[in-house]
Amino acid sequence: MKNKYLEEDESVYQNFLDSFGEDLQYTLTFEEMGELSQALCKYIRKHNNCTPEAREELINHIAEEIADVKLCLEELQYMFNIGEKVKEIKDYKVARGKVRVKEKTQSKSEEKHKNNKRKTEN
Numbered sequence: 001m002k003n004k005y006l007e008e009d010e011s012v013y014q015n016f017l018d019s020f021g022e023d024l025q026y027t028l029t030f031e032e033m034g035e036l037s038q039a040l041c042k043y044i045r046k047h048n049n050c051t052p053e054a055r056e057e058l059i060n061h062i063a064e065e066i067a068d069v070k071l072c073l074e075e076l077q078y079m080f081n082i083g084e085k086v087k088e089i090k091d092y093k094v095a096r097g098k099v100r101v102k103e104k105t106q107s108k109s110e111e112k113h114k115n116n117k118r119k120t121e122n
Contacts, residue, residue, distance in 0.1 A: 005083025013078035
């Protein structure tokens with residue numbers, strides 16, 4: 001059955017769990033997150049000084065690692081039956097982030113206005 005909070009059919013996650021066990025799922029998650037971290041670090045280190053083809057390869061590697069991490073995270077959601085809770089928390093954090101961005105934008109605008117005012121006064 002397809003869970004509305006998971007991208008794949010639940011049977012995929014159950015098959016992973018049945019085949020590899022719970023402990024390995026935790027370990028795989030750590031490994032995949034580490035591989036994504038490495039891919040991002042490599043991109044930061046190399047993207048300004050490489051050919052467009054090499055840059056595309058770096059980006060493709062990041063995409064692959066994101067896919068691996070997403071699968072692992074969804075497996076954890078399935079294991080703990082927390083898909084709905086994760087969605088609620090994510091929605092809350094996105095809404096909070098939007099408020100913070102708005103506040104930051106207003107603050108920058110006010111600071112710019114103050115700086116312009118100081119320049120015209122001098």
